[in-house]
Amino acid sequence: MAYSTQKKKMMQLVHIGKNKLGLDDGTYREMLYQVTGKNSSKDCTAAALRKVVDHMEQHGFTVTPAKKHQTKKPDASAAKKALVDKIEALLTVGKKPWEYAETMAKHMYKVDALTFCTPRQLRGIVTALTKHNQKMAKLTEVQADA
Numbered sequence: 853m854a855y856s857t858q859k860k861k862m863m864q865l866v867h868i869g870k871n872k873l874g875l876d877d878g879t880y881r882e883m884l885y886q887v888t889g890k891n892s893s894k895d896c897t898a899a900a901l902r903k904v905v906d907h908m909e910q911h912g913f914t915v916t917p918a919k920k921h922q923t924k925k926p927d928a929s930a931a932k933k934a935l936v937d938k939i940e941a942l943l944t945v946g947k948k949p950w951e952y953a954e955t956m957a958k959h960m961y962k963v964d965a966l967t968f969c970t971p972r973q974l975r976g977i978v979t980a981l982t983k984h985n986q987k988m989a990k991l992t993e994v995q996a997d998a
């Protein structure tokens with residue numbers, strides 16, 4: 853049986869809550885029946901499953917958002933380490949994530965990751981980030997004067 857994306861996510865959330873609260877199968881099914889009148893989450897609608905999650909939250913379950921894939925600082929050889937550190941500093945100043953530099957490398961040099969960039973390519977990314985940060989600083993300055 854095919855479920856809607858929303859129902860699948862709610863079913864996953866209900867089962868995560870069941871495990872986090874340490875409910876055994878019997879207790880879980882009893883709680884499910886009390887809240888929805890159904891014995892199985894498969895028989896519930898997405899709205900009914902939302903009620904189950906709300907009930908679990910009242911009893912100590914906290915919903916935490918999934919961690920999205922985050923690109924971390926790439927491994928770099930000794931020759932590239934200083935350039936990667938400079939890129940990190942420029943990203944921090946510009947309040948940009950590592951994905952920003954990764955995307956720049958893809959667009960500018962058609963490489964899949966910063967790890968595969970040559971020192972010359974990394975210097976190009978440093979230059980582009982520097983110019984971008986200068987441009988943003990001027991924009992902020994102009995807006996402050998207005």
